[in-house]
Amino acid sequence: MSSLATSQGAEQTAQSMPGQPRRNPFPNSASGSETSSPRRTRDNVNGWGFAAPFLAFFLVFLVWPLLYGLYMSLTGKSLTGANDSLIGLANYAEALADADMWHSLGNTLYFTVISTVPLVLVALAMAALVNVGLPAQWLWRLSYFAPYLLASTVVSLFFSWMYNPQLGLINDSLAKIGLPKVAWLNDPNVAMWSIVIATLWWTVGFNFLLYLAAMQNIPAQHYEAASLDGAGAWRQFFSITLPQLTPTTVMIALLQILASLKIFDQVYQMTAGGPAGSTRPVVQYIFETGFTGYRLGYSAAISYIFFGLIVAVSAMQFFITRRRSA
Amino acid sequence: MATHTLTRPAPRSTSAAQLRQPRKKMTVGRAAVLAVAAILAVLWIVPFAWATVTAFKSETDAAAPKVSWIPPSGFTADAFIKVFQDGNIPLWTWNSLYTSAAITVITLAISALVAYALSRIDFRGKKVLMTVIIASIIIPPPVLIIPLFYQMVALHMIDTSWAIILPQVIHPAMVFVLKKFFDQIPRELEEAAVMDGASRMRIFTQIILPLSRPILAAVAIFVFISAWNNFLWPFISTNDGSILTLPVGLQTIKSAYGIQYAQNMASALLAALPLILVFLFFQRQIIKGVATTGLAGT
Numbered sequence: 001m002s003s004l005a006t007s008q009g010a011e012q013t014a015q016s017m018p019g020q021p022r023r024n025p026f027p028n029s030a031s032g033s034e035t036s037s038p039r040r041t042r043d044n045v046n047g048w049g050f051a052a053p054f055l056a057f058f059l060v061f062l063v064w065p066l067l068y069g070l071y072m073s074l075t076g077k078s079l080t081g082a083n084d085s086l087i088g089l090a091n092y093a094e095a096l097a098d099a100d101m102w103h104s105l106g107n108t109l110y111f112t113v114i115s116t117v118p119l120v121l122v123a124l125a126m127a128a129l130v131n132v133g134l135p136a137q138w139l140w141r142l143s144y145f146a147p148y149l150l151a152s153t154v155v156s157l158f159f160s161w162m163y164n165p166q167l168g169l170i171n172d173s174l175a176k177i178g179l180p181k182v183a184w185l186n187d188p189n190v191a192m193w194s195i196v197i198a199t200l201w202w203t204v205g206f207n208f209l210l211y212l213a214a215m216q217n218i219p220a221q222h223y224e225a226a227s228l229d230g231a232g233a234w235r236q237f238f239s240i241t242l243p244q245l246t247p248t249t250v251m252i253a254l255l256q257i258l259a260s261l262k263i264f265d266q267v268y269q270m271t272a273g274g275p276a277g278s279t280r281p282v283v284q285y286i287f288e289t290g291f292t293g294y295r296l297g298y299s300a301a302i303s304y305i306f307f308g309l310i311v312a313v314s315a316m317q318f319f320i321t322r323r324r325s326a
Numbered sequence: 327m328a329t330h331t332l333t334r335p336a337p338r339s340t341s342a343a344q345l346r347q348p349r350k351k352m353t354v355g356r357a358a359v360l361a362v363a364a365i366l367a368v369l370w371i372v373p374f375a376w377a378t379v380t381a382f383k384s385e386t387d388a389a390a391p392k393v394s395w396i397p398p399s400g401f402t403a404d405a406f407i408k409v410f411q412d413g414n415i416p417l418w419t420w421n422s423l424y425t426s427a428a429i430t431v432i433t434l435a436i437s438a439l440v441a442y443a444l445s446r447i448d449f450r451g452k453k454v455l456m457t458v459i460i461a462s463i464i465i466p467p468p469v470l471i472i473p474l475f476y477q478m479v480a481l482h483m484i485d486t487s488w489a490i491i492l493p494q495v496i497h498p499a500m501v502f503v504l505k506k507f508f509d510q511i512p513r514e515l516e517e518a519a520v521m522d523g524a525s526r527m528r529i530f531t532q533i534i535l536p537l538s539r540p541i542l543a544a545v546a547i548f549v550f551i552s553a554w555n556n557f558l559w560p561f562i563s564t565n566d567g568s569i570l571t572l573p574v575g576l577q578t579i580k581s582a583y584g585i586q587y588a589q590n591m592a593s594a595l596l597a598a599l600p601l602i603l604v605f606l607f608f609q610r611q612i613i614k615g616v617a618t619t620g621l622a623g624t
Contacts, residue, residue: 040450044450051444058496072472142609144370146374149598150598261466262466
């Protein structure tokens with residue numbers, strides 16, 4: 001359920017708190033006219049004092065593992081404690097020549113590409129439908145959003161059962177309307193799509209809510225003017241709603257890409273990466289290299305290659321959103 | 327702005343739960359919209375419904391080659407009774423509950439404190455600290471699993487609740503959600519207290535926190551849901567059946583029950599139940615919380 005945002009992304013949530021003017025995100029503290037030295041000392045003590053608890057956790061459980069992982073990636077460390085010595089960039093060289101690594105990276109990218117489009121478009125469609133003002137609002141929100149509250153394992157249990165080739169509901173329904181049965185999770189050409197369908201069902205509700213919130217923030221006057229000009233609902237949607245939602249769409253798409261790149265849970269649980277490695281994502285490869293193959297150093301190196309990919313996408317996001325707001 | 331919901335009185339101001347209806351007549355178009363929305367809703371409910379029907383079947387009926395919504399030998403709660411007697415689901419639910427609660431409380435406390443400092447106090451090195459925290463938002467958790475595991479082994483925390491809790495309390499994005507909110511609280515409210523010589527901590531706890539309840543709730547909801555459903559890290563850091571959280575425990579059930587479909591579905595439903603119930607009760611707050619924190623989520 002995770003997604004990321006750069007500071008720019010965080011800034012964009014400003015629309016969330018109603019009725020407040022947007023303020024400079026870097027405020028000066030209360031009227032800094034006469035900053036006497038004792039006061040500055042007090043501010044320093046207070047500032048770092050307030051930051052200290054967070055900082056402690058931050059340094060121990062985030063910064064340290066991050067740096068230590070980088071060091072590990074330069075060693076031959078293994079869970080069996082074989083080789084702790086520095087081996088330079090050998091792990092990286094090996095990873096870049098490792099067909100399995102590229103295959104898993106390719107799977108992750110493939111999943112990201114084919115999952116992001118439906119996860120954005122279906123969410124937009126759902127929000128547009130509900131925003132028209134259907135009766136029983138709570139019911140629509142409940143049915144579209146409820147799956148998001150489930151753990152990945154629950155989703156995987158539900159869908160593994162429905163995808164069951166012989167006893168599954170889906171193949172049975174297909175047979176009833178005269179269509180051939182599909183080997184959902186056992187056919188290398190279909191398995192990733194099956195994962196996408198399950199993921200769509202599971203997480204589209206999150207994007208749907210973000211869209212709905214953005215739609216409800218569009219001032220009514222826009223629509224009133226259009227109505228007077230005789231624009232119909234479709235016309236209003238395409239010429240008012242959609243353009244107004246562009247920043248939201250960009251954000252949702254970028255966050256979705258970052259979330260999809262981290263795919264692991266539902267794949268590991270539904271196909272374990274199979275059939276024939278066709279769904280194994282890079283996070284699973286990191287996991288298996290480290291915990292099944294015991295090669296912590298090599299696994300850390302692949303982690304950093306994956307991290308590089310995430311940083312590249314985040315940088316892209318940063319520049320896109322910055323250009324937008326410029 | 328004409329706001330009227332057909333379900334309940336419209337909440338205050340522009341919350342996500344608010345419904346703004348551009349005035350429209352009930353037309354063929356509206357009927358079509360309703361139909362499409364209904365089809366989608368049915369599709370979205372089917373997995374729940376099918377899991378529920380399966381869970382109330384006997385194992386024989388569940389595994390019967392003929393798919394049925396009404397089982398030949400009638401509905402039975404056997405699968406639920408069996409799962410409950412195994413005792414794992416209640417235990418794992420409790421484990422999930424207290425670890426998620428601990429994560430939420432710690433996250434909220436440390437994030438609000440640092441957010442207040444970033445919002446209000448002019449201390450040396452603030453810009454650097456801010457930049458570092460912002461930069462850390464892009465670190466994907468899977469990158470940390472290998473070194474974190476190694477670290478937890480060194481700290482003798484593997485297979486304890488600490489391993490689950492401690493690494494999950496850092497939510498840099500939530501720090502900024504809180505900071506943004508604090509930035510919008512008018513400073514005049516604090517100035518009088520400053521004049522009276524109140525300490526920073528006092529201002530924070532007596533003035534800022536009470537005014538920040540909505541955002542604290544939103545962040546709490548976000549953090550709780552992500553902790554409750556987190557799989558990868560708890561899966562790696564715990565093996566001992568007695569401290570597993572629900573998502574990880576279910577993964578072991580899957581292999582243990584194998585083809586006992588009714589019990590599989592009963593377990594999945596029992597695991598899903600707590601959050602679904604909470605959602606039914608706090609729908610508005612949760613939706614608002616997601617809309618507030620969603621774009622900053624990590």
